Amino acid sequence: MVCKNGDRVWVSLAIDAIKNKNDKIVEIRAMGIDISRRKTLEKQLFHAQKMEAIGTLARGIAHDFNNVLSPISGYAQMLLMDDIKKGAQKEQVSIILDCARHAKDLVNQILTFSRQKEHKRVLVKAENAVTEAMDLVTNFLPSSIKIQIGIDQHCGYIMADPIQINQVIMNLVTNACHAMEKDGGLLEVSLGRVKIALSTTGKEGIKPGEYVLLSVKDTGHGIEKEVITNIFEPYFSTKEEGKGSGIGLSVVHGIVETHGGYIQVESCKGNGAKFLIYFPVCRSPGEAWEETRPDLAVEFGTEQVLLVDDDKKVAIMHTHMLERLGYGVTCFTDSPTALAVYAENPKRFDVVITDLTMPDLSGFDLANKMVEMNPSLPIILCTGLGDSIERGRNDASVKGFLSKPVEIKALSFTLRRLLDKDSL
Secondary structure (H helix, E strand, C coil): CECCCCCECCEEEEEEEEECCCCCEEEEEEEEEECHHHHHHHHHHHHHHHHHHHHHHHHHHHHHHHHHHHHHHHHHHHHHHCCCCCHHHHHHHHHHHHHHHHHHHHHHHHHHHHHCCCCCCEEEEHHHHHHHHHHHHCCCCCCCEEEEEEECCCCCEEEECHHHHHHHHHHHHHHHHHHCCCCCEEEEEEEEEEEECCCCCCCCCCCCEEEEEEEEEECCCCCCCCCCCCCCCCCCCCCCCCCCCCCHHHHHHHHHHHCCCEEEEEECCCCCEEEEEEEECCCCCCCECCCCCCCCCCCCCCCEEEEECCCHHHHHHHHHHHHHCCCEEEEECCHHHHHHHHHHCCCCCCEEEEECCCCCCCHHHHHHHHHHHCCCCCEEEEECCHHHHHHHCCCCCCCEEEECCCCHHHHHHHHHHHHHHHHC
């Protein structure tokens, strides 16, 4: 129903016909109850169920998807280790590797969002995080939208979850693209360092201090003054059907707040929109975020490795990678056979590298049975599921972890860390 003020509300309407003693209808009684809140909760529940289903699906395909990426990433890394004489060939292989890494990041983002768990925060160099996100953004922006990027290279560090920061940027840029989809326009993304004081005009709600300021501005249709206060509400959307879930800005708002930051919006109908995100500068020491440290050198070895992975293509690629590093490799594609061979001579192998998700015996089960025979055996677990790594940190049988697709530097570093420590 439509109220006098124009608001639309859901109403549960109960109508009764009142009859006299001659069974003639003499009166109609109706009672309407506003059930808009119930309808909103139903919609939220439906969305939560949908996201849970997406999460289950994402987890189910993550292992197989990372197995598809593993040979692409692995062989690209090995090709780059070769002396490629032609510059064009090196550039082409580098692009293949970059695409595989981006695909891995996308899978991790889906898994992280679907788990809806507390994320680990580390020291993040703000300018690097924004640059990496914008490098990805430029791949899907239509040619009708021009990009202008201005990033101060001396913004400093923020204490944040890198994946969530990437999510903030992606959501804001996606919204800006939708606003300019019809006629095109200009997308301006800037990053700088600002100092907020008590007397700073227009920043009265922001705690005084130093902040990294992220600005995302578009020249789209803008936001009406009447609804600008509602845009961060879950499921509130001015987009047409199919152009968004209605939770993008609420997710951004939640991430910014949990990081101790602030968000402001400047917009009017027909003149575009500008989102200002303030993240407090972090001066305290902390763990820096480096998934694959660029300063790591590829280290070689001669030890014997027992490799177990039920995907044949991945097993072959990992065998080639280990042999390239100098190791002797015995490879199996089913865990029961690998366990039987290991049981014949537990001292034959110096280290075991096993996949997590396998039929018959999982990576954890295989590790536990092998450690029963040889408690000092170093075992490395390979997985594309991040929460399994967290579980494995409490499993005494697992000594190291590798995230699929495996980086050759991370593989060589992990092997030497375990084997050199074991030899002391």
